[in-house]
Amino acid sequence: MEYMTALDRLKEYINKMNRYSHVTELLYWDMRTCMPQEGFEGHSDAMTEFSTERFKMATSDELFEMLNELSEPEAFAELDDTWKFIVRRMKRSIDEDRRIPEEFYREYVKEQTESEMAWEQAKRASDFSLYAPHLEKMIAMTKEKIHYVFPDKEVYDALVNEYEEGMDTATIDCLFDSLKKDLVPLVQKILSAKQPNDTKFQRKYGLDGQRRVERLLLDYIGFSFEKGTTGESEHPFTLNLSSKDVRVTNHFREDNVIDPMFSAIHEGGHAIFEQNVKPEFDGTVAGSCQYLGVHESQSRFYENVIGRRKSFWEPIYDKVQAEIPELSDVSLDEFVKEINHIRNSFIRIEADEVTYCLHVILRYEIEKAIFRDNVPVSELPTLWNQKMQEYLMITPANDAEGILQDMHWSDGSFGYFPSYLLGSIYDGMFLDAMMAELGDVDELLRAGRIKDITKWLNEKIHQYGSTRLPKEVISAVCGKEVSSEPLMRYFTEKYTQIYNL
């Protein structure tokens, strides 16, 4: 049976590719968490070697032929469902990749690096003009790339689809517009209300206790330390070598005790997802979830929907205080007020769960302006500032706290931003579905039964990895179409109460 041979060869080929990604990922991990400054060259040398090798394997004629062979109707019919998914996916990817002319691709990778460097310099100097020509070039090359790969698709739709497969701007417009309509007034109401007093939090916190609290929180929400570990890096991130080796980082600061706790819960959410994908998917495109909105829904569910409730902290706040004695004069109520403190701030990654949505909508609208309305790059900073004023009633004083703050566009990651908010929108729906099935979430949390919630998410979402598209996840879990209504309702109820609106 020839197709069996072909499948075995493919499996072996995938295993070999995985060993190359394994060391490339490990080099990345070590670079961010462990490597001494001067070790950079050695790491970067090895990374170039093994990622180039990996890329060659992923686009080789050998793989192409194997996939073609397995895609023949007779051979394909013999595959089980998982391998059908894998072969279909890999075939699509290699077909797409091979449509990009080699010469163009080399140019593109080179421009990515230059553009990233220009962005870094421009951000440091807070001067958009240093970066503008590179942004223009990245936009032009992104358009060209999409034309090669998807000659029939609208460019921005194709971009969004790369990060959240099956999503399109028609759907997103609908979701974001209806959210924005109610959210802008809510934010304005919150901001005019009485704000909590945060002076008690302005002190110095020891780092050792904060590190122990990270472990406590990760363990509490269901992160497995048999299948995962932690590190420290400038920016928190999650990385998975397989479902059995998932790693999260954090960044501890003496002047801020709250952010690292919520980073721990956020990255913990990503990690719990990856640790619970079916292990038989490991190393294949069926495994590790590649839909950013769905992934983000899980980190944000833990961080915001669950993690910012009083009931979440009730069973553990005394343990947190024991590890961080600086919190001993902060009551649970004061703590909960502060972790739900809404502020209109300039920086997306520092924003609370409510204003965060508006930061994303702003970026989405600007990306549409770029790709759909062809607004010139030179006009983008003004557009940015206008929208900040309109949605958050503040205007950045400079480019660094305005349009230059995020690195995404510098390496061509256009269409990435909307998935952050899609994640929150999914969360509103997941909360409804969970309440319907598990009952009152606050009761569960108060009883310390957060693992029941994790188990529900494992069963409903995590185990499937990439095998279910975002829309399929929503439909399977919630039994309805995506809507932003549940998220808006959640915000309104929660903050009306907290802020006495």
Add this chain to the structure above:
Amino acid sequence: MEYMTALDRLKEYINKMNRYSHVTELLYWDMRTCMPQEGFEGHSDAMTEFSTERFKMATSDELFEMLNELSEPEAFAELDDTWKFIVRRMKRSIDEDRRIPEEFYREYVKEQTESEMAWEQAKRASDFSLYAPHLEKMIAMTKEKIHYVFPDKEVYDALVNEYEEGMDTATIDCLFDSLKKDLVPLVQKILSAKQPNDTKFQRKYGLDGQRRVERLLLDYIGFSFEKGTTGESEHPFTLNLSSKDVRVTNHFREDNVIDPMFSAIHEGGHAIFEQNVKPEFDGTVAGSCQYLGVHESQSRFYENVIGRRKSFWEPIYDKVQAEIPELSDVSLDEFVKEINHIRNSFIRIEADEVTYCLHVILRYEIEKAIFRDNVPVSELPTLWNQKMQEYLMITPANDAEGILQDMHWSDGSFGYFPSYLLGSIYDGMFLDAMMAELGDVDELLRAGRIKDITKWLNEKIHQYGSTRLPKEVISAVCGKEVSSEPLMRYFTEKYTQIYNL
């Protein structure tokens, strides 16, 4: 000029080999310091892939031909001194490796693994008989291996030479015998003297403070955190990816505050060596010092010769107490007494600097009994116990605390042990030379000028990496032949004073 092309090709080939060792070493590091339990399979898979690849490259026909070409008189004459060294070394290695029949080598690697596993089991069960057949086989295969590679050499001399090039048993016999003659009576005198009271040290110590003390000590002795980093592992070790990325680990325990400090200084000594090898030697056989005795001399110089002096601690003991409040009622004098507490114990790796020598001499004598006198394996436990009684006046109650304690023989590392003691013997000589050139070491240390000592070692020893053989190092630094007299004199003076002998 054809030989230039060959040299460039060789350099490129070496660079590629290095990238493979780079990731193999990194996998090892991560496995010991970071990887979660279930990540083992992924790491071990990748390690097999890349170390096999690396081994193929190191023994390939391509490399063999390049080295032959560069060894031709005309081409060789054009090389600079460093590359002459490198080509000569690599040529010798590949010639040697290629003398081993492939079939035998595969068998040997397989038996190594099995023997290691049998040793682990036997140690757990404290039953030498479980391990004896494997030890017999490893001895036989080691003899066979040496016969292939060095058909004209005496087996045990060849083995010793692998770890400490240029050393032979005639020299070692002379050094060890003269040391033993005086050391056994000194140890017996010390053990009959009044021992310090160590009850104050039997308490629980927090781990965070111990971690900070490790950094303090490493920084103090001259470890560079730009070119190095730390981790935690079951057993402390040093690993270098290059002179710019040298890593040490430690193991912290609540019930022991002293061992981790001296592990830090010990591994720090190894690391300072590697960080200060000329960077142009990086990635070649001229770099990273491969002579175990010389390497060990540096770690022990810091740990024992320097690190156990009162003058070492005088400038920093208050800082140590500030980080480890449990030491606040331990005076500097009490602390110094305890770190020089001599005990006759069963386990080599827990031994003090004096009795340690006898642990090594015992192993050396048993290795000679095996390879020179063909003493049967079944008689080794008894021989071990007799020697323990003779040298340290104690007899192990079981094999686990006797002959089964070390893993070295299980993977065929015969001839390794003597280099530990050679390191200490070199240290006696280095101390004399240093005193003659830098003046009173205690005065330097009391003045906090330990970096002067590090600088002296950098200049005299470290920078040369592997380019000077052990005997050349001694002769260049001390201007005389190796002798154990300085070490014995150092022990006698130091402990006569400490123990009022």
